[in-house]
Amino acid sequence: MFKAIFTNSFGILISRILGFIRDLLTASALGANVYSDIFFIAFKLPNLFRRIFAEGAFTQVFIPAFARTTHKAVFSVNIFLLFVSIILLITLLVNLVPALFTKAIAVGFHQETIDIAAPYVAINFWYLPLIFAMTFLSGILQYKNHFATTAFSTALLNLSLIAALYFSYNKEESEIVYYLSYAVVIGGVLQLIVHIIAMQRLGLLKLIIGGFKYLSVKSKTIKNDTKKFRKNFFPAMWGNSTAQVSAFLDTFLASFLVTGSISYLYYANRIFQLPLALFAIATSIALFPRIARYLKLNDEAKAKENLKKAFWFLSFVLTASTIGGVILAHEITWLLFERGAFDSSDTANTTAVLQMYMIGLLPFGLQKLFALWLYAKELQMQAAKIATFSLFIYILLALSLIEPLGVAGLALASTIGGVSSFVFTIKTFGFSNFMEIIYSKNALILLVGALIFAISLEQLKSYIVPFIGT
DSSP: OHHHHHHHHHHHHHHHHHHHHHHHHHHHHHOSSHHHHHHHHHHHHHHHHIIIIIIHHHHHHHHHHHHHOSOHHHHHHHHHHHHHHHHHHHHHHHHHSHHHHHHHHOTTSOHHHHHHHHHHHHHHTTHHHHHHHHHHHHHHHHHTTOOHHHHHHHHHHHHHHHHHHHHTTTSOHHHHHHHHHHHHHHHHHHHHHHHHHHHHHTTOHHHHHHHHHHHHHHGGGGHHHHHHHHHHHHHHHHHHHHHHHHHHHHHHHHTTSSTTHHHHHHHHHHHHHHHIIIIIIHHHHHHHHHHHHHHHTTOHHHHHHHHHHHHHHHHHHHHHHHHHHHHTHHHHHHHHHOSTTOOHHHHHHHHHHHHHHHTTHHHHHHHHHHHHHHHHTTOHHHHHHHHHHHHHHHHHHHHHHHHHHTHHHHHHHHHHHHHHHHHHHHHHHOHHHHHHHHOSTHHHHHHHHHHHHHHHHHHHHHHHHHHHOO
16 A cells, blocks of 8 residues: 555655646746746646546546445446546537637636637647546546556656747747647556556456457446446536545635735745645545455445554644645745845735635645545535545635635635535544544554654754755
């Protein structure tokens, strides 16, 4: 299990480093103007559909269903054809009326800007069917405990974009955006190709070929499995959508605050997402197929044993990350961002937001861990209800805290929403089951270690502050 976690974490780290390089080069090539906005909008639209429709919801429902079905080949191909048909239809629709979809996501754009952006949106949207096909194959690979290909393949997209920026150097801004748009599609093709190669090397392509071969003959045998998959998918899709709704509301509400508030949220969230992705998301991805397989075999004891190991691993690393993030928030922000137009007041404001985010890191991360138990047991409806309740709590708190605390209040509302999601998830998991996990000598070690670590960081900070100011 820990080998898979390390593989995922290392792959995410490599991708984030390349993504940072890509962002620096994009800023250098396009700056901050209408064409940079156009590209980010064009790339955002397929990514929004990917996050809501394909990656999260699909994997969370597909892997438990794949583990349960006795006709894996036919079931897999049937689900693939169903979803890829819908996604291709949406993609074709976007290519027929790209201006309509561009306007839907970029309400503030003038009509002239929308007309300029529309062709780029049409090109970028072809990334969606490619990344869905990759997600489908990665689900099968993850079930077979192969994580390396998916973990490192994201880097191919960033490499493709970096190459596009290199080859479009000194060209017109409109042409650079074309290079970047086609690079997105090429990145998707490369990601799909490496997954096909991995499937071939592991002897899994014959599963897909067999599914196509016998689909028409055995389609009736998977009727119940397919029906249950559809029933679970829509709650899972809504559960994954709430995070996107929350992020949209963050941006919307921040637009009513002082100039720069949206940027403070963006920069602080970028820092917050790093430990969340490196540890919590990487662990959840590695653990999910294992838990689903044990539950399918009715071996709940082994499933809980693996969950317990992952819980204590995350508790230690996320607690350390939380303490470091809260105490050194100013120093981290200063080191990463304070240069050029980003001045000391921007650092102070981003620091306040980052600290509000970081105090929610542990419950956010652990919620992702325990949520996989619900998905593995095919309790997608319960998970969707939890997501809905948490979103409702976030909205109430955001509206309440935005006036007294400003942009930091939005981050605090998000954190409290994450805490409530964790509590609701534990309630569904079972408080007695949760107490069995946390009743351990590790709890005392964690408390003592956290105290020592916090004191050490405070001492370190006292040496750093004179060099950078407060």
